[in-house]
Amino acid sequence: MKTLTTQLFILAMICMATISTTKAQVYKSEEPLAHTYSIVARDAKTGEMAVGVQSHWFSVGTSVPWAEAGVGVVATQSFTNKSFGPRGLALLKEGKSPEQALAILLADDPGKEVRQVAILDAQGRVAVHTGKQCVRYAGHTTGQNFSVQANMMLTDKVWPAMAKSFERSEGQPLAERVLLAMQAAEREGGDIRGKQSAAMVVVPAKATGQIWNDKTIDLRVDDHAKPLDELARLLKVYRAYEHMNKGDLAVEKGQMQQAMQEYGKAEAMFPENLEMKYWHAITLANNKQVEEATKLLREVYKKDDNWRELTSRLPEVGLLTVNKKDLEKLLQVK
Numbered sequence: 001m002k003t004l005t006t007q008l009f010i011l012a013m014i015c016m017a018t019i020s021t022t023k024a025q026v027y028k029s030e031e032p033l034a035h036t037y038s039i040v041a042r043d044a045k046t047g048e049m050a051v052g053v054q055s056h057w058f059s060v061g062t063s064v065p066w067a068e069a070g071v072g073v074v075a076t077q078s079f080t081n082k083s084f085g086p087r088g089l090a091l092l093k094e095g096k097s098p099e100q101a102l103a104i105l106l107a108d109d110p111g112k113e114v115r116q117v118a119i120l121d122a123q124g125r126v127a128v129h130t131g132k133q134c135v136r137y138a139g140h141t142t143g144q145n146f147s148v149q150a151n152m153m154l155t156d157k158v159w160p161a162m163a164k165s166f167e168r169s170e171g172q173p174l175a176e177r178v179l180l181a182m183q184a185a186e187r188e189g190g191d192i193r194g195k196q197s198a199a200m201v202v203v204p205a206k207a208t209g210q211i212w213n214d215k216t217i218d219l220r221v222d223d224h225a226k227p228l229d230e231l232a233r234l235l236k237v238y239r240a241y242e243h244m245n246k247g248d249l250a251v252e253k254g255q256m257q258q259a260m261q262e263y264g265k266a267e268a269m270f271p272e273n274l275e276m277k278y279w280h281a282i283t284l285a286n287n288k289q290v291e292e293a294t295k296l297l298r299e300v301y302k303k304d305d306n307w308r309e310l311t312s313r314l315p316e317v318g319l320l321t322v323n324k325k326d327l328e329k330l331l332q333v334k
Contacts, residue, residue, distance in 0.1 A: 036151070037191065038077060041145060041146040041147075047204070049067060050073065051200070054191070058196060060196075067201045068093075069204045069207040070206045070207035075118045077149070078138070078151045098119040102128075116131060118140065120147060137152075150162070152191060163181075174202060179200065195226070195227050197222050197227050198230070200218075201217065247283065256283060260287060263280035286321050293330060312327075312331055
């Protein structure tokens with residue numbers, strides 16, 4: 001009969017062999033260690049769907065969030081299996097429910113116990129898996145039109161705080177609600193290692209048939225001391241450029257007053273942005289408000305005189321429609 005010491009030694013060797021095999025199956029260079037928190041969510045009114053994520057890992061936006069307009073969104077994290085993103089979306093397109101798609105993804109995955117993945121479809125149905133070997137604290141909370149999930153967190157209060165924030169922010173735009181949920185996670189300590197990168201993707205309820213237009217928001221912060229602060233700044237820039245785009249559209253339609261209002265809104269959000277201030281000025285000039293235009297151009301030229309040269313080139317392509325006298329006035333601003 002083997003001694004107790006011998007039995008324990010044999011057991012230890014078996015465990016080591018098992019762990020070694022698991023590592024060989026799980027820890028792959030193409031599967032980033034994206035221990036993180038994330039949210040998949042849908043706006044019940046617009047049908048928009050979103051993924052938001054933050055992690056102490058470089059460029060988390062390249063591996064965790066996956067989205068397709070009219071289909072759904074996926075967040076795949078912990079010991080990330082990136083194939084879960086495109087494969088999960090393909091299964092949804094085939095008519096599978098999130099629960100069915102998740103079951104298929106995990107069925108042949110030897111590393112499923114170290115995975116964390118959430119799937120949400122265009123109907124707002126969700127399915128989520130947190131493997132038993134995800135690093136503590138790890139867990140998830142689901143609700144109507146959303147799921148929040150986290151692993152390797154400082155405390156077990158992170159994902160409940162995200163859920164509460166998302167539910168309380170109903171009525172705000174989806175992107176802002178996702179950001180608020182992640183900020184709530186950070187207030188509860190977030191990732192135990194700290195923070196490095198963040199990302200947000202938003203897609204519409206229905207595909208347009210033009211895949212280049214099917215991500216309404218696609219923002220990434222790959223490496224930053226305060227990635228959520230930077231993501232919030234980028235979202236604000238995005239909102240400002242929405243006004244710029246509306247202004248450009250109004251110009252195309254000859255609606256100069258509307259264009260001026262939209263450019264003005266954008267400039268008010270970022271008064272130091274030369275691009276916004278410049279096109280506001282050009283719109284004023286085209287709307288025969290040359291004196292007002294010169295005031296703005298003076299500020300722009302003072303900071304970067306290359307904009308003066310750009311002004312001289314606009315008439316030849318029809319973007320500046322003033323007469324020669326007014327053009328000289330715009331170019332000679334000091």
